[in-house]
Amino acid sequence: GENVGLHLPTLSVQEGDNSIINCAYSNSASDYFIWYKQESGKGPQFIIDIRSNMDKRQGQRVTVLLNKTVKHLSLQIAATQPGDSAVYFCADSPGAQKLVFGQGTRLTINP
Amino acid sequence: DAGVIQSPRHEVTEMGQEVTLRCKPISGHNSLFWYRQTMMRGLELLIYFNNNVPIDDSGMPEDRFSAKMPNASFSTLKIQPSEPRDSAVYFCASSLSGAETQYFGPGTRLLVL
Numbered sequence: 001g002e003n004v005g006l007h008l009p010t011l012s013v014q015e016g017d018n019s020i021i022n023c024a025y026s027n028s029a030s031d032y033f034i035w036y037k038q039e040s041g042k043g044p045q046f047i048i049d050i051r052s053n054m055d056k057r058q059g060q061r062v063t064v065l066l067n068k069t070v071k072h073l074s075l076q077i078a079a080t081q082p083g084d085s086a087v088y089f090c091a092d093s094p095g096a097q098k099l100v101f102g103q104g105t106r107l108t109i110n111p
Numbered sequence: 112d113a114g115v116i117q118s119p120r121h122e123v124t125e126m127g128q129e130v131t132l133r134c135k136p137i138s139g140h141n142s143l144f145w146y147r148q149t150m151m152r153g154l155e156l157l158i159y160f161n162n163n164v165p166i167d168d169s170g171m172p173e174d175r176f177s178a179k180m181p182n183a184s185f186s187t188l189k190i191q192p193s194e195p196r197d198s199a200v201y202f203c204a205s206s207l208s209g210a211e212t213q214y215f216g217p218g219t220r221l222l223v224l
Contacts (some may be wrong), residue, residue, distance in 0.1 A: 035196070036215075044204075093209075096157055097209055097210055098159055101156075
């Protein structure tokens with residue numbers, strides 16, 4: 001079955017450092033991947049997405065890397081700020097009909 | 112655009128009561144999704160609609176749950192009768208089409224006593 005999981009449930013980084021959040025997926029048919037950020041008491045917020053025909057995509061302070069060979073997805077956040085504290089979810093979509101979410105990684109920023 | 116709108120934001124009810132959650136998707140979006148989030152099970156897809164038609168309801172936990180989308184701007188998720196184990200945050204999300212770039216509402220926090 002489909003399985004999108006995260007290597008680490010929590011990640012703690014120093015303010016100003018770069019953060020890397022990892023995600024593994026198991027469905028080789030997945031062709032679309034997406035990262036969401038969820039702050040306490042709020043709904044998930046779209047960060048960045050990537051299709052399977054790409055291996056890297058950049059946004060503002062964020063980069064998503066896709067390694068299809070090992071079915072691995074990562075989210076890099078540059079110069080982490082206190083406002084980046086949240087739970088980050090990866091999700092994949094085989095066939096672009098629905099998303100399957102991982103369990104999430106909690107990112108905490110140390111001052 | 113105001114984004115996805117959900118109501119109520121909070122709901123406290125007693126076991127056995129009927130609960131109705133409401134969602135207004137972003138105007139122009141053709142796909143609508145209902146999710147449930149708990150600490151134990153994370154974010155689970157319950158059901159989704161394309162062009163107001165239910166496509167996949169395999170995530171609906173049991174017959175006590177039902178969802179409708181009578182038009183492009185409104186959907187409901189109903190639980191009847193409610194049970195304490197239904198306590199969770201229920202999110203509605205919409206997208207232009209299919210799974211890509213779903214936008215989530217603020218959620219309804221349901222507590223069944």
